[in-house]
Amino acid sequence: MGASCTGIFLQLLILILGIGMQVHAVTTVTAKVGDTVTLACEAKKGADVFLVIWRVEVNENFKEQLISLSPMENKIVDKEISGYKGRIMINKDLSLNIFDVGIQDEKIFSCSTVIGSDISESYVFVKVYKRPTNPEIIQPAPFLVAGKPQKVGLCVVKDSYPAANVSWQYNFENLDNNIPGVKMVNHPTINDKGFFDITSTLEYRPSRDEGKISFSCQVTYFEDLGRSTTKVSSSVDMFVHYNTSKISLKVSPAQDILEGTNVVLSCSGDGYPPPEKFTFTQNGEVKAVGVNRYELMNTTQEDTGQYACSQPDNPDIKDSVNITVHYLALTMSPNESVSKMVGENITLECIVISSGTADVILMKKNKVNQNPLVLKSLQYTHAGNYTCQAKLKEVKEIKREKSIIIRVEGKPRVIKLTKKVMNNLKVMSCVVEGFPKPAIQWNINGTSPSEEPIQDKRSQWCHKITIRPSENTTVTCTAINTHGEDQYSVNVTAMRFKEPVDEYLEQNHQDPKNKSNKHNSGNQAKVTVGIIIGLLIAAVIAGMIYWLYKKKSKTNERGTADEFKKINKGDNNHTSGSSAV
Template sequence: MSSLLCALAVFAAAMFTAVSGKQVVTGMYGDTITVPCNNGNNKPSDLIFTKWKYLNEDNTSGDLLVKQAQKEEAKIIATNGYKDRISITPNSSLLIRDAALLDEKIFICIVVSLVNLNEYPVEVAVYKRPSAPEIKNKASQLENGKLTLLGECVSADANPPSEIVWLKNNKPLLTDNRTIIINSSIKKDPSTSLSTSISRLQYMAGKEDTTSKFTCVARHVTGPDQHTAPENFSIHYPTEKMSLQFLSLVPIKEGDNVTLRCQADGNPPPTRFNFDLKGEKHTESGRDMMLAAVNRNHSGEYKCSLASNDKMVATATLNVTYLDLSLSPTGDVNKNVGESLEVKMKKSSSSEPTVSWTKDNEKLDKLPDFSTLTYSHAGFYVCQVSVLGIKRSASFRLVVQGSPVIKSLKKHRSANGKNKVLVCEAEGSPEPDVHWSVNGTHDEKTYKDGKAIYKLTVVPSMNLTVTCQVSNTLGYDSRVINVSSLIDEEQKAKPDKSEDSDDKAKVIVAVVVGLLVVAALVGIIYWLYMRRRQGSWKTGEKEAGTSEESKKLEENNHRT
């Protein structure tokens, strides 16, 4: 009993001891707060009891509970709102359920033992995360160059109060007291003591803010920032620039539908426009006006203006592409070989066109000279003229006519040498028909540009006279050729023995005649020699010779 009295005396003295060295504990609004007693190290061996109490800001206090060391249950002695919200843990920590802002105070844990009394003060802070921020009282539109209230950002029911930041295109806006003015305030709920932060943004918008995104951000100690959805505001400003466009595929061709669009940069955009169509004026309730099936006469300058302000004018020039083509002659043209043909091509276009000619689908560098027509001039001619986006074409088919004329009639042996091939070449149009006076084993023909080649393969068993006759609706022509028998040609090709013997006799006769000629020449030479000697005797030289010399001369003559 004496020990208990001693402890109570010590406790009474402690009531006047100043509280120092506080620990701070943070709890979330509505949750259970755990307030530790000396961080759980509060059970001395001679512990008598543990007591919790609180101290208000005005230094008033109140008891909460007492826990005897020898008892398991604590005694709740609080009589106010804490009565049903507090309890104690085995390590003497105080539990406060349904935390509210009224719990932001100092709680004191008193540990009483036989020889000592200790107090452990703990300051409790209650945090409340604000609700998602909202932008209220938003402006329906902003005035260009005019300071306008954009809106109020509200971040409600927080503790401590949240901080509000305005962003434009994700960059913070700072007050400059000229184009940006931000006023912030805080309201506290009298029943919950929770704070609501309000920030009012006044902003001077420009036309460039048409695409700007404004965001309000609530920042709080409880963790990540909360953003409102980006807001886009219509910027009101009068029309300063206008433009006129032609909505159509380029180039604009005759027959196209063309829409004229008048555009103005004002906001809200104008809804009525005046259109000046080359002196003809129309008023439209929209920005578009259509010209149906334009032609070359629609080319020229067009204007549009605001119905409310005819001094705001835009102009544009319409260029309609066109192309005309005429060709003479056209269709089928029949001419006789040797005649002339005059071709006339006329064109009219919005710009210099490209001209090309083809004959039978093959490109020509230029149109042929038709002053003297030949069969090669015949064909299908197409003239094509084009400018941007437009093509025109015209054509004629030239037929060159003439009665057939055979140019040559030839013969030759076939490659195997067993046949004769007759070749008859002719010119004429329409294509001539051919008629041979004999039948052949193979008949073929080709015809191009008025030239025909007819071939007939025959096996003549006797000498023949063959006629090639060609004809068309304008006339005919024919030519003959002699064709010898293949048998006769083969016999003539064999060598003749009698002819060989005759040739040998002729050679012998030639040799004999040659020898006689040589002998005659020697006799003449000898006669001349003798005459020369006789002449020398007459000049007084010794003429008489010996008998032996005479004999030698006679022998020499005889030998000769």
């Protein structure tokens, strides 16, 4: 035991004196606060290592022994140095573990080995780091004023080691402290835990065209050899306030303002916040104060003029617009429906009052007439609906239309009284005109026959009756309205013979498709010859009978030939007439 103790003492003496010592370069390792770091021993090793000693550099001139190991005896000696008690452990590979690393461990540690008479020593520098808290912007400015340097806010970063670097971002781009109008200042302090707290201030001078801008701050800190990490704060949005330099006045609808339209005038300024109070004027007369919009309800031509808006505290900054309220008034002369008598005169005219140039037409049943329209000696054909149409050339949407009815009234007039023979019946037609519509009365020797449906044609009406006279008779057509009456009479002879067809009298022909007329060609030829001979004989007999009948007829009675004539009334001013048919 004495020899052994002596050997150890000698080795330690050699170690202390540094005789024959081999020194290695310093190795650096990083350790995060709170973690465990392992320091490798780079001194000479081997199976015959007699002694390993780990020491920590207290200052340039003194190293304090922490722990030692005698591999051959498997003996560890822990000095239990203050601050390291229970925090260090030497491993079989001669490395040293340091638990719960703190900033106090950022020192140089040395590992010394003794092999025979050789002493080898290596050094390890422990670089300690602490990740800081996330950066946070506090006390942000509510807004910034254009052209004025102002404090944006404070960026706070806590518990960093070593001291982190804080910088600012503008709209997510890094700010340069050398830019005019930018000033960043960092204030680091050491807290009671030995870590660094950094407070950074940013002063910024915005311009009026920046509007809404965003600021954020970032921290860059050491995390490993040759590597750093950056954290960015949440962004803070700010608006740049600036005075109004320009005012804009808008009108809705912007054009083609029609009379009766509601118009809205809106005023805005280019300042921020946008101004909300303006003064509105029309032709220099104040109309509204302290509002940003002015409404014209149910506009008229009196609303035409120049409108302007300005700020109450700065009337020199203003904007103006000219508003024209378009209108189109259309009347007719006469301005309402009228009734006139046949033969009277009337003048129709479309009268327009407008804000521009108007196109005017006077129409009747899609036929364009001159304006004004002079109607002389009115006839029933002049009656009807007359329409004035007007369009404003400047505004196509403005159209006006007005209509009146011209009624032409007069005493009834029987225009013609005709008849035609159909199926041995006589159809009597009485055509009349007049307004109001005449009532028709038929008279046949004092009796009133039933009338067929009336046929209308413009201002004329055609009334019909069908008769089969068994003897000579008189047929009278009478037309009556509030202005008077007119009538015409004809004499109609009895139908004793089948009458021929001429241009005045018509009969229905036999149906050519009658089956009784279908015979073979040979029989038809024989029958035809017989019929022709029979007709010739019948014609001779009929002629003789007719001659005898004429001789016996009264001299004042008309022949049946007159019955085939069409009776047309020639004099429009008569009240009655007669003819035999």
